[in-house]
Amino acid sequence: MIQIRAAGSSALLVCLDEAEQVTGLYLELRADPPEGLIDAIPAAETVMVVFDPARTESAALRRRLEDAAARADKYEAAADQGLDQGPDQGPVVTIPVVYDGPDLADIASRTALSVEEVVRRHAAGEYVVAFCGFAPGFGYLTGLDPALRLPRRSVPRTRIPAGSVAVADRFASVYPSSSPGGWHLLGRTTTVMWDVERQPPALLTPGTRVRFEQAAER
Amino acid sequence: MNGIHVLSPGPLTTVQDLGRPGLASVGVGPSGAADRGSLRLANRLVGNPEDAAALELTYGGLRIRFDAAATIALTGAPCPGVAMNGPVHVAAGQELAVGIPSEGLRTYLAVRGGIDVPEVLGSRSTDVLAGIGPAVLETGMRLPIGSPGKDFPNVDLAPPTGLGPAVLRVLPGPRDDWFVPDALASLTESAYVVTKDSNRVGVRLDGPELKRRVSGELPSEGAVCGALQVPPDGRPILFLADHPVTGGYPVIAVVADADLDRAGQLRAGDGVRFCM
Numbered sequence A: 001m002i003q004i005r006a007a008g009s010s011a012l013l014v015c016l017d018e019a020e021q022v023t024g025l026y027l028e029l030r031a032d033p034p035e036g037l038i039d040a041i042p043a044a045e046t047v048m049v050v051f052d053p054a055r056t057e058s059a060a061l062r063r064r065l066e067d068a069a070a071r072a073d074k075y076e077a078a079a080d081q082g083l084d085q086g087p088d089q090g091p092v093v094t095i096p097v098v099y100d101g102p103d104l105a106d107i108a109s110r111t112a113l114s115v116e117e118v119v120r121r122h123a124a125g126e127y128v129v130a131f132c133g134f135a136p137g138f139g140y141l142t143g144l145d146p147a148l149r150l151p152r153r154s155v156p157r158t159r160i161p162a163g164s165v166a167v168a169d170r171f172a173s174v175y176p177s178s179s180p181g182g183w184h185l186l187g188r189t190t191t192v193m194w195d196v197e198r199q200p201p202a203l204l205t206p207g208t209r210v211r212f213e214q215a216a217e218r
Numbered sequence B: 001m002n003g004i005h006v007l008s009p010g011p012l013t014t015v016q017d018l019g020r021p022g023l024a025s026v027g028v029g030p031s032g033a034a035d036r037g038s039l040r041l042a043n044r045l046v047g048n049p050e051d052a053a054a055l056e057l058t059y060g061g062l063r064i065r066f067d068a069a070a071t072i073a074l075t076g077a078p079c080p081g082v083a084m085n086g087p088v089h090v091a092a093g094q095e096l097a098v099g100i101p102s103e104g105l106r107t108y109l110a111v112r113g114g115i116d117v118p119e120v121l122g123s124r125s126t127d128v129l130a131g132i133g134p135a136v137l138e139t140g141m142r143l144p145i146g147s148p149g150k151d152f153p154n155v156d157l158a159p160p161t162g163l164g165p166a167v168l169r170v171l172p173g174p175r176d177d178w179f180v181p182d183a184l185a186s187l188t189e190s191a192y193v194v195t196k197d198s199n200r201v202g203v204r205l206d207g208p209e210l211k212r213r214v215s216g217e218l219p220s221e222g223a224v225c226g227a228l229q230v231p232p233d234g235r236p237i238l239f240l241a242d243h244p245v246t247g248g249y250p251v252i253a254v255v256a257d258a259d260l261d262r263a264g265q266l267r268a269g270d271g272v273r274f275c276m
Helices: A019-031 A058-080 A104-111 A115-124 B034-043 B183-189 B259-265
Strands: A002-005 A011-015 A037-042 A046-051 A092-097 A127-132 A139-140 A159-161 A164-168 A172-173 A179-181 A183-188 A207-213 B003-008 B014-018 B053-056 B063-066 B070-076 B088-090 B094-099 B104-113 B142-144 B167-172 B193-196 B200-204 B227-228 B238-239 B251-255 B271-275
Touching: A002 A058, A019 A037, A019 A046, A019 A127, A037 A127, A046 A058, A092 A183, A092 B167, A104 A115, A104 A183, A115 A183, A115 A207, B034 B070, B034 B104, B034 B259, B104 B238, B167 B183, B167 B259, B183 B251, B183 B271, B251 B259, B259 B271
Parallel strands: A092 A207, B167 B271
Antiparallel strands: A002 A011, A011 A046, A037 A046, A127 A139, A127 A207, A139 A172, A159 A179, A164 A172, A164 A183, B003 B063, B003 B142, B014 B053, B053 B104, B063 B094, B070 B088, B070 B104, B167 B251, B193 B200, B193 B271, B200 B238, B227 B238, B227 B251
C-alpha cells in the first residue's frame, strides 16, 4: 500500500513497496502530469513529487498520486512476467561493453563463478533504469542477476573513469563521468552516457530498458 | 565588446538565475540563486525579467570594470562601498569594488540586459556540486551583457527590509518518525550555529544532537531545498540550491519555502532557530 508524506510546503514523498512501482508511478506522472507538477524524483522505494503550491493544492495532488499509483501497479504485474510484457515500454538502449574491468577476478572469486560466467550473466540481463542519482546521468539499473549481488567495496576508489560498467548491491550502472565511487568494475564502454549538449543529456532516464552486449577488445 | 571585466572575483562569485527545475530525474538538481527573492528584486530594479542571470557574490569582495555604460542594481547582503537596493548608472570604463557585507552572506548584482553567458540545460546557473553551468568567476574573465528588454527600470529604491533574526519555520517530516519523540522539540527549542563548512549545497549546523530512534540505513530518496537531513552524528544539514538530487540520511523536517531565502543568507557563526 502506498503512503504519502509531506516534505515541506511544496513536495510530497510517495513511499512504495517495490522498485517496479517506483518506475511505474514515475512513468504515469510523465505520461499524464498533474497540474502544478515541477519534478518527480524516483529513488529506491520512493518518488519525491515537487509541486508549485500556487498552481495546485496538496490535498488534490495527494488524490492524483493515489490514482496514479493504483494505475502504476500494472507495471509491477508486468515485471513479474518478464520485461517484454510491460505496458508503455520505455526505449531500449544496447550498450557494448569490453569486459576487462579491474574487479572481474574479485567478483568471480566472491561469487564462486568463473570470470566467463560473471560476464555471461551480466550480459544476459534485461535491465530497467529505476532511478538516477549520485551524479548527472548515473542510472540505477534493476534486473541484475541475483548471483552478482555484492555489497559496495569497503574502500571506494578516488577516481573511476567515465564509461566504467559496474555493479553494486542489486543494481548495475555505467559511470557517466569520471568520479569517485565504490562499485565493482566489470568493464568499460565507449557509449557516451551524459552530454549536456545532447537532448536529452542523459542516455539513461527512468524507465529506459537496457541491454549490455559483449564487444571485442579495442 | 559590451561586457564586464573581472578584476578580482572575491571569495566566490557565480552566475545565477532561477535554476533548472524539473531535471532531478536525470540527476540534475535545481541550482539557481540561493536567495531567489533578492535575485528577482535586483532584476526588477534594472528592468530585467525576474529570471535573468545575475552575479551571486559570497562574502562580497568582487571588483569589476564595465566596458560600456550600464545600469546595475545590488540586493541581498548589504555591502559597503556600493549603493544597495536601487538602480545605479555606471560609465564606460568605470570600476566597481564591492566590500564585505556587514550581515548576510550573498549579494546579487544584476546588470540591465542580464549576464549573457550560454545556457546549459536551460539555465545560466552554476551548480557547484554537479559541475554544470558557467565557470565560477576568475580574475581576467570577461562576461557578456545581453540586450536590454523593452521594460525600463521604474523604481528608484526598494525599501531595505534588513535580514532580521534567523528564525526559520519548518514542517515536520518526511522522516521525523526515524527520530526519538523529543527530537523535533530539540530542533525547535534549541539554538543552532552555522559552521564554516557551509556552501551552496547546504548549511551545516552545530547544536544539540537529534537522536535517532531507528538505526539502520534509509534507502536513498529524493531531496528538496530546505530539507534538514540528519547524518549519524545528529547535526542537521539544511539543503540549499545545489543540494544532491537524492540523499540517504533521514530528513526530520523541511524549512518552509517562504523562509528559504533567509536560509540562503546564513553565514558561518550565525545563530539559527527553527519553529513550527
